[in-house]
Amino acid sequence: MTSSTSSAIRTRFAPSPTGYLHLGGARTALFSWAFARHHQGVFVLRIEDTDLERSTPEAVQAILDSMQWLGMQPDEGPFYQMQRMDRYREVIAQMLKDGTAYYCYSSPEEVEAMREKARAAGLKPRYDGTWRPESGKALPPVPANRTPVVRFKNPQEGATGWNDLIKGPISFDNSELDDLIIARPDGTPTYNFCVVVDDWDMKITHVLRGDDHVNNTPRQINILRALGGTLPQYGHVPMILGPDGEKLSKRHGAVNVMEYDNEGYLPEAMINYLARLGWSHGNDELFSREQLVEWFDTRNLTKSAAQWDPKKLNWVNAHYIKQSSNEDLAERVAPRIRQRQGDPDAINLQVVMGLLKDRAETLNQLADGAMLFCAPYTAASPELQAEHLDEAARSLLADFAKKARALPDWTTEALDALIKDMLSEHGVKMPKLAIPLRLVATGQKQTPAIGAVLAILGRERVLERLSAV
Template structure:
């Protein structure tokens, strides 16, 4: 394999994609976007999406991280067709492939100690060369290898081609070419026999018949190594696409200081999964000028030709805007299930509404409140006025109701209003004209009634339309609260 290697793949195979996270932490936004692109591509072609957990980093991999990744995938609705597969459960398979490659001569035992390898690299650095393993134990025709140390367990290294280059048509970045001389002989198995990351990935992609590898561009340097190993195995090569990273608003790599970066931070902050999917889809992919679309539309439209070559920039304000769009579309009963626990933590009373009637139907309240809300937390905060006793500011109540300048006209109007409340049909269609009749009868303007009424009912000067507020509170609660001031 000394000649140049240009990678192409057959498009006639059934599409098989994979998401292969390392369980060393939460599912971050970049990983979620990679999963989304891989999942959508499989869905677009009626293919198979595989979840594979790369858990060979025993020191950093944890069951909690595995659970967090799967939880994030489930929240987003990115269901896998096969898996999850765990690399630690495939050790026998990796060792079987290593053994066959030793027989084939494409890998070899290396007895150089870590200190000796570092000394090689330091010598090359001093000479202005790229630091690398110097091939001491690489078998070549006519070469005499050193005596095998009796006290040392070897690693296994892959015989990377010494000549030529690896070239592949990356579906995102275009043609990428790496000279083989830029790569040294990769360790594929440690002294204890544990295979290394790049080798496990190759065997997994081979065994699972992966046709398209969509991943972050931090893996670009791994790709030529993996291609060379796949070629040595005689495996069919997948098509590769390396997606640029997601940056923060400041142009730096997205990190904790930019706010929430774990996917599961977002439901906790009041975001809907369909909003997150829509937003992630637009981070590095486009379909004309479409900004808002369903996941079904996304799967129908998604292709690899419109993935961006440039890093995407995360914008919290844009995500909030998208979330507002989906909140407005969401079923009110569904939103109520998300909002009620938040309100209960703040002391909301959903029981009997002060002992005079049932509390307002939360789904109906949400229907009134959700138009301007960017998150379910904002809905919960706005809806609280219907589920707690009001505590009007005394100075505001004096200003709008008790003060001598207004009391002479406003209080009689309120008495009239309260009397009419006893018999009027209790819905917005009847309440709105009733209020106008009171205003006309007492020569008042809407704020002169609406402001003190809002204070008495909610403790706030700002609420939705007063007729809707009245309808939701119900006749009994309204009369009960008014009688305290009349």
């Protein structure tokens, strides 16, 4: 399969399903997706599942779920490396035939001894090329009952370099690069080899990935050149650090991306926040997915590591919650209320969202707040009642009930006006009426604005609870 001569931009995200999709992987996927979208190109999803011991179907599903949740559907794929084994074997056979790869019978112990010898001489530890075929060189006798690996015949002269889209020019001396193994003794191909064949076959033009892959890149370039493929452009994104400046880990929140869904973050907020970790458009902090695609340029990716800030994420999420319609929020929050054993249909949930959304940072906070209206009513504790429902308070509540019953309209505005008139008439401050009202109407001492709460609960429910005291 030859590389395309088309100018269409094609990027890829190629996670290994040895664990869940974490924040660093999600950000890499986002940059590759945004770059393809910006150029009206193609975004490919490839699952690199050749690590049979550690790859799991659950991890594959978690990756697909995360991509779906974040709204980064691929244009092609997912492709699975395990389904491409015949193709890899075909390419290896051709390389053996062409002399760009060779069988190596050195045992792991012998290779380790070579590395030790190099270390002792102050050199970079590496395989010494014992089985590398070269003109005029006699190879050792083939050991009995030993299955060989296949090694790539890496160039030994000159250097391999590229102009990294993010880091700028990078170069490695070929003398420092091993003849790396491209097929194990059982014939299964290795990571660096599969990646090259996949990028070649899938006509990938731009590879954006984490900078932990920088050392793999010269090896992959040399294999691709040996195959006669066209090199993609490479860009290596710096890592994400935790708030303490250390590498992001589980204790910082580097968990399965879907955990952020569980915790009540909006995918659009997550996209916005992840994009700002290492990329910028002037001083813009808040932008839509469409703006990200319109503005995205690899020249605005930073060379330095980004820092994860949970407080900033909460701020971004709060912004998106405020901007969301009450209808949309009600739809997203209803399942979370059910998880809390509440009934989202017990009340006008859209109105509740309108009341709560200006102070909420997550959907879970909205669900917790909505339980005031969606959970079965529980009277305030005897201690709270004894503290706040004295004779004066009961007298105030009786007068409030009488006047509230006569209100022509049961609205927040009408209830607020009634409360204001009563405070003036009885010469008391707000807490003297509001706290007893809250306790009786909701069973709780603290709630959002009492007029709005009473309006949402409805005339019948409020008057029934008032009459009970």
